[in-house]
Amino acid sequence: MMVCTANVDRSPMAEFLLKKMLYDQNISGVEVFSRGVAATKNTLMSETGQAVLLSEDRICAENHRSKNIAEVDIQSADIILAMENFHANFLKEKYPFATHKIFLLTDYANQREIGDIKDPAGQLADAYHRLRQELQTSLAGVVKQMREEGFLAKAMVDNLQIKADGLTRVKRQRLAESGWTVVPLEAVDADFVELVGGKGANLGEIARLVKQHGATVPPALMVTTQAFQRFLEENGLLEAYIENIAAMDVVLAAREIPDRDQYEKIVNLLEKIRSLIFNGRLESDTGTGREIIQAIHDHGLKETYLSVRSSGLDEDTEEASFAGVAETYLYVSPDELLECIKKVWMSFWLMRGILYRSERIIQRSPIKPAVVLQEMFDSQVSGVIFTTDPVSDRDVIVIEAGYGLGEGVVSGLVDVDRYYVNKFDGSVINMHIGKKAFKVMRHPSGKGTCVESVDNALRDVPCLNEQDINIQLIMALEEHYALSQDIEFGITNGKMSILQTRPITTRS
Structure with a gap:
């Protein structure tokens, strides 16, 4: 934040010049604004100040309106640069909690020989050109100092993270609306865990990187978590499935070694859940089964033997690998594929998986498991x-x-x-x-x-x-x-x- 008295010439000129300087150096993520310690609201920048910026820097400042400083401005700013010592001292006295981030502009810029940046109000155009030159010199020092302190690097990283988070939110919204049952490897990355599970998301994430280094990831399709939910809905099983996993979560939430009664409850619930999946119809001529087989044909895998592997939401993460917990089937032909997918879904509800989750205090049930269908690689x-x-x-x-x-x-x-x-x-x-x-x-x-x-x-x-x-x-x-x-x-x-x-x- 740049600060002067009226927020009419000095601080807004510094604001505009620093914004341009950062833009020209391709530095993103830094917000620059200006205020006055005794500003009259909505005053324009002086005509002379506007003319100097327009002629020297091609900056149009006609939309600037003065604003008086408020405590929220002090709180939100990381660095506060005052045009004169008077402004810096005033702010430090009024806002003692912020003294560590309030500086005289030329001190922060290591341009102490310039001293205070004087107000050109009421003077000829030469005074405004001199103001611009002093600000340019000082702001170059500001950028250098921020770079040395790591402020610019942090701002750029934070800005990239904000953009990435925004893209991730958009992706997730699209996924929620997509209804995809099968997606190809190249269409997913690490942001798709909720759709294709940990293993599937990791494979999609690394495929391009692996190719760049002379290796490959075998072609694959992901049977999504939404496919599993649609399978349950098509068979009228969703309500019973949710009831059983809710009961399972109650047992798992105890976080203690189960006694005989609890153990029997777990065994019975596991059998009920597996039985629901087993009795559901997943056929090649209708619904979700037909979509899976069609995807196999569309992506050139109909004559290929496949591996059928689990891909749970918590799978292949830093906290837990779930290696060997669910079933894997190798060299599966297209006519066996749908049955193997059901078997993998069922294997999420084996006792070994429950014990593995319990040991790692992972309570979230694999409500909607995903499955990876990958072309077999005949390794020597x-x-x-x-x-x-x-x-x-x-x-x-x-x-x-x-x-x-x-x-x-x-x-x-x-x-x-x-x-x-x-x-x-x-x-x-x-x-x-x-x-x-x-x-x-x-x-x-x-x-x-x-x-x-x-x-x-x-x-x-x-x-x-x-x-x-x-x-x-x-x-x-x-x-x-x-x-x-x-x-x-x-x-x-x-x-x-x-x-x-x-x-x-x-x-x-």
Whole structure:
């Protein structure tokens, strides 16, 4: 806030000049305004002052109207710059709570040789040109000082956050009105958690970033939370479903180990909820089922085997991963797809999920689960990348990798190699080569998976080489989320695909 006596010439001229200076330097997020300590309301800037600004800076100040200072102005301003010592002292005496942010303009700008900025009222045009020059010099110092204090950087970040929050609100409003049952991977990002769950939102968020670093995210469709609600509505199950999960929330809210009676209540409620979903009709010829199958056709996945995975609202977050809590189905054909989607919905209501939530004091029920349908990636080598050692918490990348599909690695079913990698140059610091006797592969029938033996010649040799370790991509994912990541990947013919990423939730 700029302050002079009448808010007619000095403080408004400083306001207009600083606004232009910030605009010319592409600095956003700083609000500049002016007031007077003894202003008559709604007085115009002097004609001479307006003429100087218009001729020298192409600034039109004809809409300026003077305003007297009020306490709310003092409270809202972060920096208050007075034209004369008289103004600064007056404000400090009247508003002692704000003395730390009240300055003489030229003092704050480190232009003390200028001293007070004098009022040109009643003088010739030369006095106004001199005023403008003194203000220009002082305001350049103000911008320099604000930059050194970090004020400008904070203002720009805050402004970007305000814009981002506004865009997020618009997105959420559109989602609420959309009624989407299925959305493609490329249409979602981190703001779509309420529509596609944590896993789906993360996949959409990273797809473009992954591509920029020479890898891919397999094509995917998200069966949305709204699809689940429509399924319940179409089958007349919504009211009973809500009643049962409300009863479940009452039990979970106790935050204590359940006794036998409570345990039986939980078991009965889980069975009721799963039974509701099981008995609902999800068919390819009507309603939500038809829309899902149509989306599969429209996006070129009708001849493709898919993975069907859960994507809950709390899933793959910093607080909880929910890894392995709900069911996953691999190499699902289109004719099995709808049944597998129902099974995944039902698996949100298994006892292991309730216990996992209870341990982490997560009370919100997964009222509307989402499901990720993703094209299967036939990995020759797969594994998990931890961008920080999850055991020792050392700032080193740890990669666990084995042959075949990632299900064998993440489940612990197969032995793996373990690599410790330097974050700065991608070099392997140390490695432990496992006895990789088995791998999980696609079943010969084409449906589901099976365990196969690894060729003897490959069992005791590293399944990764340094060229496979895309250090730029790994670090880009960690930097994007500003959190250590747990990244699942697959490699075929030297090409890496990212299957999911989430914050590391396991520590020693």
